[in-house]
Structures are given as structure tokens and as C-alpha cells.
Amino acid sequence: MKEQVVKSISKLSCFDIQDVQKDDLERVMVKVLPKRKLGYFCPLCEKTSNSHSRGNYRVLRHDWVHDGQTLLVKVPLYRQRCTTCNLTWTVKWEGIPERGQATEYYKRKVAEECILRSFGEVARDLNLPSSTVGNWFNAYQEVHTGSKSPNLVNI
Ligand SMILES: [Zn+2]
Known part of the structure; x- marks a missing residue:
């Protein structure tokens, strides 16, 4: 630990x-x-x-x-x-957003979890609203692909 x-x-x-x-x-x-x-x-x-x-x-x-x-x-x-x-x-x-209850590192880690699993599944495991997980995933994708449109469809 x-x-x-x-x-x-x-x-x-x-x-x-x-x-x-x-x-x-x-x-x-x-x-x-x-x-x-x-x-x-x-x-x-x-x-x-x-x-x-x-x-x-x-x-x-x-x-x-x-x-x-x-x-x-x-x-x-x-x-x-x-x-x-x-x-x-x-x-x-550095790494601490001015608002919200999660560090940048956490948001990125959650977004990366969503590459292979559904928002709902990740949200349930982490006890987070799935809309929050979806927002973090979209923000992450925007940074990494420069695109707002969801090319990686998460089902
Ligand atoms: Zn001053």
C-alpha cells in the first residue's frame, strides 16, 4: 500500500x-x-x-x-x-484543477479506462455519475485527437 x-x-x-x-x-x-x-x-x-x-x-x-x-x-x-x-x-x-473534486491525473486515468470499457461500467465501478465519466472522456479525446466529434464510439 x-x-x-x-x-x-x-x-x-x-x-x-x-x-x-x-x-x-x-x-x-x-x-x-x-x-x-x-x-x-x-x-x-x-x-x-x-x-x-x-x-x-x-x-x-x-x-x-x-x-x-x-x-x-x-x-x-x-x-x-x-x-x-x-x-x-x-x-x-500543477495538476490540480481550480474547480471540481478530481485531479487531472484521475480524470485522465478514468478517460483511459473508457477506451476499453463503457462509461456506465467505469462509472459504476468508481461510484461516479456516468455523465461525469463521459465528460472527462470527451475532454481527454479532444486533447489527444484535437477533435470534438467522437471518432472512438464508446458503447
Ligand atoms: Zn501584485
């Missing part, structure tokens, strides 16, 4: 593992911390910033392990304030 967790989290290049817990549903929850960084620069004026708030988190689906168990990642929300223009913003992490 530990090996799988380390391998999974290595897909998120900006984080280190801080703690591994099980949630109420016995799912594996990995708390991560950003790798050491000198500072976060203002997205507006590119000057230095200070920490504005810490302590909030988002929980996202990130992977599933061999027995089908969902692996969740607990990502910190860092709010920063620019020392020059006073803008406050939330730090963006």
Missing part, C-alpha cells in the same frame, strides 16, 4: 506526502504539502507576496488502488497577498 501511495503522489510534482489516513468510508486519504519554495509571485505584478491565509483544504479523487479503493488527496489552500499591489489570490498547483 505504501508503495502505491508514493507512486500515485509522485504524479503530483509539486507536493510531498505529509500524512496518510483512512477516512470514514475507509478510503485512503493522503495529506500533501507543497515542496519547499522560495515564494509565490503576484499573478498581476509579479512581485513578492506574503502568506494571507492557511489551514483550509480541498479533498480530491486522485487514484484507485488494485482492490478498487479510491485514493484521495488532501490539498492545502494557500491564500497569498501581494506586498506591492495588495492583490490576494489562491495559489494554483
